Amino acid sequence: MAGSVLVTGANGSLGVHAVDYILRHYPDITAILTVRNTSDADANTKTLRDTIARYPGAKVSIHQLDLASLTAVHEFAGKITQDITNKVYPPLSAIVANAFYWNLVADPEITSDGYDKTIQVCHVAHVALILRLLGSFGPNGGRVVLFTSDAHWPGQNSYDLELLVKPKPGADKLGLGFLRYANAKLATVSWMYALDRHLQKDANLSKITALAINPGNLVDSRALRTNTPGMLPYVQKFILKPLLPLMRLRDPLLRRVSAGGVDVAKIALDPEYAGARGYYTFLKKDESSPESREGKKQEALWVRSAQWAGITRENTSLASAVGD
Structure with missing residues (x-):
């Protein structure tokens, strides 16, 4: 198998494991990896480079990309194109x-x-990147892999499109912060369905499929130690990680980032999942939340997402990405 795979956030907890699996099992693939800080002064980027160093023949490049800047995203997409x-x-x-x-x-x-x-980081910037790069897929197509979680299910998630990008502050920092994350995951799943539908209708891009994977509730992810209440790292260290076998009896989605990384690499590149589309939990086809499957809401989000992302008829190969 030849071709390129683009991975954003490649120095993340799951990202490093996904890259490791890709380099080990798909040696013909060229890996284009993005991180926010390319310097080895960033311990996570150094871990990524140490991982890559185990595969001296690998075709890998690391690029700086800050998804909090749409200007940077468009410049990067233009360069890769x-x-x-x-x-x-x-x-x-x-x-x-x-x-x-x-x-x-x-x-x-x-x-x-x-x-x-x-x-912006979880959804809008990826919309910009993906829609800009669809024309850079090969003639055999490929897969767009988006990330979600079971957080997209709760009924309190908001589909007010203005509040989605400009949420209001409040006293409950933890609750509102998690709601913003959950809404981003809901938007990701909804947009995935719309993307796949629009791709299927485009004669030049119909061999590209879109899917969203829930890689699990990752007990050893550094996300639990980043921008979180002070007690959460202790819960991770003293409860989640050591008691994982017992806790999985209650929540079977709990697992380690290494397992999630393997699944992501497989669903992106393995021939077994050629043509995969829709919603997956681990590597199993699953059903997403009812709200994420509402067609009218998907299309409304589709139109607004392209607008937020700065997509025009001139910078995407998917004509229907831009409304009339």
Whole structure:
């Protein structure tokens, strides 16, 4: 198998394990990896480089990309498009939209683009990146892999599109922070269905499929130690990690990032999942929340997401990405 896979947030807890599996099992693949800080002064980027170093023959490049800046996203997408055209990299076989952000201890953070940082990093920036790069897939198509979680299920999630990108602050930092994250995951799943539907209707892009994977509730993810209440790292260290076998009896979605990374790599690149589309829990086809499956809401989000992301007829190969 030849081609390129683009992975955002490649130095994340799950991302490093996904990259490791890709380099070990798909040696013909070219890995285009993005991180916010490419310096080894970032311990997570150094871990990523140490992982890559175990595969001296691997075709890998690491790129700086801050998803909190749509200008940076568009510039990066333009560069990758040009590099693929110039045969610096093979055509894309997969995009893995792994990068993530949340803040459970503060009010909404507004980016320079005017959007809440959680929804921009988790959703809007990936919309821009994906729609810009669809024309860089090879003739055999490939897969767009988006990330979700069971957090997208709760009924209190909001589909008010303005509040989605510009949520209101409040006293309950933890609750509202988690709601912003949950809404971002709901938006991701809803948009995935719309993307797949629009791709199927496009004669030039119909071999590209879109799917969303819930990789599980990852007990050893550093997300539990980043922008979270002070007690959460202790819960992770003294309860979640040591008691994982027992706790899985109550919540079978609990597992380690290494297992999640393997599943993500497989669903993105393994021939077994060629043509995979829709919603997955681990590697099993599953059903997402009822709200995420409402067609009218999917289409409304589809139109607004392209607008938020700065998508025009001139910068995407998917004509129906832009409304009339």
